[in-house]
Amino acid sequence: MSATAEPPTGARPAAPGAAVGCWLHGVVRSAGPAVLAGITGMDGGPVRAVPGAGLVAVVSAAPLAEYGEEPLRRNLEDLAWLERAARTHHEVVAALSRAGAVVPTRLATVYHDSDGVARLLAERAAGLAATLDRLTDRTEWGVKGYVGPDAAARAASGGARGGTAVGGAGAAYLRRRRAELTARDEGQRAAAEAAATVHEALAGYAVAAHRHAPQDRRLSGAPTAMVLNGAYLVDTAALSGFTALVAALAGRHPEVRLELTGPWPAYSFAEERPPEPARTLREAAR
CATH class of the missing domain: 3.30.70 (Alpha-Beta Plaits)
Known part of the structure; x- marks a missing residue:
């Protein structure tokens, strides 16, 4: 199972020592190596699993120089960047959904580190588990x-019944136009x-x-x-x-x-x- 979307423009592994956050794609019951193999994340690298509270969050590495709060705000105003980011995020979620139920996250949900993602799972475990139960096998x-x-044809031919009777060509045009509308x-x-x-x-x-x-x-x-x-x-x-x-x-x-x-x-x-x-x-x- 693999995702074919290209990472957003400029996405690349972080430089050594650079701060790297976690772009959260979705939450599943389990995600072993066979499920995650070949799925490409936001930085062009593999996605990984963050377990917690009996659930698994699937995340991409997100260098904060590109995905931190301020740069992310700027990037989200770049329509070309946004389209590619949305496509990459969706391809990850779609790949996970082919293996089972997934609770997809909103676009651009970025955590500072894995601990923040694990806290999310602990805080929302009951609700997330209930949602996964509801989505299973659906x-x-x-x-x-x-x-x-038929409706479009009626609209297009609506004025065809008009004539050039009383009022001359100008009045006939107005009648045809009214009939079309x-x-x-x-x-x-x-x-x-x-x-x-x-x-x-x-x-x-x-x-x-x-x-x-x-x-x-x-x-x-x-x-x-x-x-x-x-x-x-x-x-x-x-x-x-x-x-x-x-x-x-x-x-x-x-x-x-x-x-x-x-x-x-x-x-x-x-x-x-x-x-x-x-x-x-x-x-x-x-």
């Missing part, structure tokens, strides 16, 4: 819904209603569900607006039924085009998360 699947071809609104309304119905059906089948805010078209890259951005926690044994339900709903609701994605680490359902990095470096420095 995976997260995403269903995105976009305004469908009305058709587009009606198409999006129909797609939104279908998306709500789809989400309700999928949520009823899944163990748990979240409906996230739709992505902007500049992020989704889709030609039509997103009306559903759902996440569903599904029992592994029930996956075939879930995918069949998605296909059936797509056939019943042509107003919305459905896209199934996954499996994903259970980012949307790991409510018991380690805290934000605000407590990490400051706490360990005391």
Whole structure:
């Protein structure tokens, strides 16, 4: 098992004597050498396990010259650095999730040393263990819904019925434009209603569900607006039924085009998360 993401630009092993912290990727029940072998961490080196309270935290070496509080704050404003860091972090979490349940941490959760990570495990052991129990033999699947071809076609042809009657060409243009906007609104309304119905059906089948805010078209890259951005926690044994339900709903609701994605680490359902990095470096420095 290996992660293929490249480390963020500038990531490299710390110079001898340099301070090195711990970038925390996630918490698992166990992580032996066979699980961790070949997984690349934030600095381009291997990840390692930090055990505590019957759990294991998986961390990367994080040279504080790059990942300390001030340099990290600057780097997080660099979109290219942030994209590469997020990809590397996700690849580690995804590799761990293929071996079993994992509670993924938020991006850029950095501790000063392994002792700080071990304290986290001791402080949050009960909640983290309960979350791991809840996620075991389950995976997260995403269903995105976009305004469908039928609705989009209605929007595009909405003004075709206009004529050049009373008022001349200017008035006819305004009528066509009004009809286009009305058709587009009606198409999006129909797609939104279908998306709500789809989400309700999928949520009823899944163990748990979240409906996230739709992505902007500049992020989704889709030609039509997103009306559903759902996440569903599904029992592994029930996956075939879930995918069949998605296909059936797509056939019943042509107003919305459905896209199934996954499996994903259970980012949307790991409510018991380690805290934000605000407590990490400051706490360990005391």
